[in-house]
Amino acid sequence: MDEFLATMKALSEKNRVRALMALRNGELCVCQMIELLGLAPSTVSSHMTILRRAGLVEIRRDGKWAYYRLNDGPLAACVLKVREIAFECLAADEQAREDARRLSSVREMPLEELCRHYKN
Amino acid sequence: MDEFLATMKALSEKNRVRALMALRNGELCVCQMIELLGLAPSTVSSHMTILRRAGLVEIRRDGKWAYYRLNDGPLAACVLKVREIAFECLAADEQAREDARRLSSVREMPLEELCRHYKN
């Protein structure tokens, strides 16, 4: 029950859902998600922690960078199913589409440049 | 997106999930859910309103009684899928099982008696 509730809670907040949807096309660096969501680094970080604790995403650390991606390790069947349903339900969502468009630009920018950007 | 978030939010609270699960075996009067959940009538009422607005359940009024049941009218495919997943995920849940046991007793009691019970 608690695991199920944690999954639902993780997916009941708009910016977390946007972050999850953004990972469909591959892992993203935290600074890329900061740029996408337009939130403070600390806020994005805690959102990702919630998604991670729910088992929806996993982290990969590489030097000073941290990349998040969809958890494809051994995860509860329920979490996997809920995640799939979310993708299905929001496939045509306008916000998700716009994020996908912006992401294709964001992915082309060097990470260093992105980080300088939100420091201003 | 907003509809999806409303569905997730509705299912991210323990007592609401318990209420939804309780309706799997047929409609229940509000007073039966008050007895099951052990909450104040006003609290149960607002939980049911949230479930109803999310499209997960519907209401049937009969005189002074109000019965809630799973919404089997025309409802968004997403809501239906999420609800099915919830049932599947929680089929073996201990809390849900205990509620089901208690419910079989509660269903046998006359509604009048139940209402007198929580008025004390």
Added chain:
DNA sequence: GCTACACTTCGGTAGATGGCGAAGTGAGTT
């Protein structure tokens, strides 16, 4: 070692949420 940098954790604030009892609503009863 020291600095710079990316990210996380902490502390605090404004707004949302779950809880209850009191008051309101509407149907049945006398």
Added chain:
DNA sequence: AACTCACTTCGCCATCTACCGAAGTGTAGC
């Protein structure tokens, strides 16, 4: 009409949550 009763809505309070900036952590480079 007046009353009763089941339920809902309202008003309030305690707790939780999303947000930010500041401080902390760990890595890379000088």
